[in-house]
Amino acid sequence: MERVVIIGGGGGGAILANLLPEEFKVTVVDKSEVHFFQPGNLWIAFKGVRKEKFLRPLRSLLKPRVEFVHDEVVSVDLNERVVKTASGKSLSYDYVVFASGAELDYGSVPGHRELLERFGDFYSTPENAEKLHASLRGLKEGRFVIGIADPVYKCPPGPHKAAFLSWEFFARRGLSDKVKVVLAVPVPHAYPSKTIADIIEPELNSRGIELHTFFTVNEVDVANKRIVSLEGEELSFDVAAVVPPHRGPSYAVNPAEVKDGSGYIKIDKYTSRVEGFDDAYAIGDCTNAPTSKSGVTAHLQAEVVAARLQGIDARYSGRTNCPLITDGKGLFVISDYDHPPIPVRLSKFKRLMEDFFVATYWSAVRSPELWSPIFRAYFEATDEFIRRGEGW
Incomplete structure (x- = not known):
């Protein structure tokens, strides 16, 4: 039997293990x-959903045949084919897969950690999302500012979802004219893709959400x-949440050259194979794809x-198929390596589709072999829109 060690039991790692x-x-x-x-952080922070809805024991999501080791990886030696853990384990392998995600760096922006401890956020942990929900419940007037500290971050539509959902949060309490929601982004438009920005910017304007472009968070004075932005602009706030800079995995990897300057694992973008190695792969947020x-x-x-791994040249x-939701509608940011995001329209149906994907998440992780044909049919159908450059 060929030994496969998967570092990380998030969505990608667990699905791979079960497949x-x-x-x-x-x-x-x-x-x-x-x-x-x-993504459950958004529902905890802005809708008050209990965090337990979005938590499961990892062991329960893995097939019985998959071994689970509860331990922290401290090093991976790709030449010796061994993974070492904090408890002293040495796991030899025939194949290794990095799936440990990106790490959040709250220490690189002055004042950011203090801001997190004061108000929480919708980005890091369910506990911090609960703290942000409590902070927002206490805000009766003033400014709620959402900022981004680096253009590369998980879930590109995340801050925009936060803006729409927080506006709904205050509107339901009759505070939309007393609390101003502010969205500050480090790009020239409301969204990194001008095509998507043109679709959502009118939605932001219609709700009175204040938009600031070319605003990269550089310092927080709690x-x-x-x-204060890298570009020299300042924004005042009463409550704020900032998406932190990201970096690749902090555990050591030998040779060190397989990591880029930000610590991400360098891979072939089509095969996910780690550069220079036939027996190592990396998937998800920890890569430089x-x-x-x-x-x-x-x-x-x-x-x-x-x-x-089964000999198929996949x-x-x-x-991509990133959901971006407002308080009542949704769209999917659809693109691939060869095509930029296509123009799509917001609709209530797509908002329901997002709810469907959330509802099927646990089953899709535990039994990907059952759900893959359904997802594949969806992707193949919408790939046609990418080829034509048209939305739906």
């Missing part, structure tokens, strides 16, 4: 025993309640790696 057949001895290593559905850091990316890369096209 591999019994011919493989699969081990998943993760420092947490709990799997958290990260005492004086102001955020030029596509969005999202759950869909990790899922599709997991399917590619599962196929390649390739990932760079396909």
Whole structure:
């Protein structure tokens, strides 16, 4: 039996582990025993949903044949084919897959950690999302500012979802004329893609959400309640949440050259193979692949790696399908390596589709072999829109 060690039991790692057949001895290593559905932070922060809805024991999401090691990885030696953990374990492998996600760096922006401790956020943990919900409930008038500290971050539509959902939060309490929602982005438009920006900017304007472009958070002054941008602009706030800079995994990897300057694992963007190694792969947010850091990316890369380990020449096209929701409608940011995001329209139906994907998440992770044909049919159908450059 070929030994496969998967570092990380998030969506990508767990799906890959469950897709591999019994011919493989699969081990998943993760420092947490709990799997958290990260988009759930938005529902906790802005709708007050209990965090338990988005938590499951990781062991319960893995097939019985998959071994789970609750431990923290401290090093990976790609030449010696061994993964070492904090407890002293040495796990030898025939194949290793990095699936540990991106790490959030709250220490690189002055004042950011203090801001997090004061108000919480919708980005890091369910506990911090609960703290932000409490902070917003206490805000009766003033400014709620959403900022971004670096253009590369998980879930590109996340801050925009936060803006729409927080506006709804205050509107339901009759405070939309007393609390101003402010969205500050580090790009020239409301969204990194001008095509998508043109669709959502009127929605922001119609709700009175204040938009600031070319605003990269560089410093947070919690005492004086102001955020300073790299470009020199300042924003005042009463409550604020900032998406932190990201970096690749902090554990050591030998040779060190397989990481880029930000610590991301360098891979072939089509096969997910680690540069220079035939027995190492990386999927999801921990890689330098030029596509969005999202759950869909990790899922599709997991399917590619599962196929390649079984001798099938599968390739990932760079396909994205990132949901962007307002308070009542939704759209999907659809693109691939060869095509920029296509123009799409907001609709109530797509908002329901997002709810459907959320509802099927746990089953899709636990039994990907059952859901993959359904998702594949959806992607194949919408790929036609990408080729034509038209939305739906």
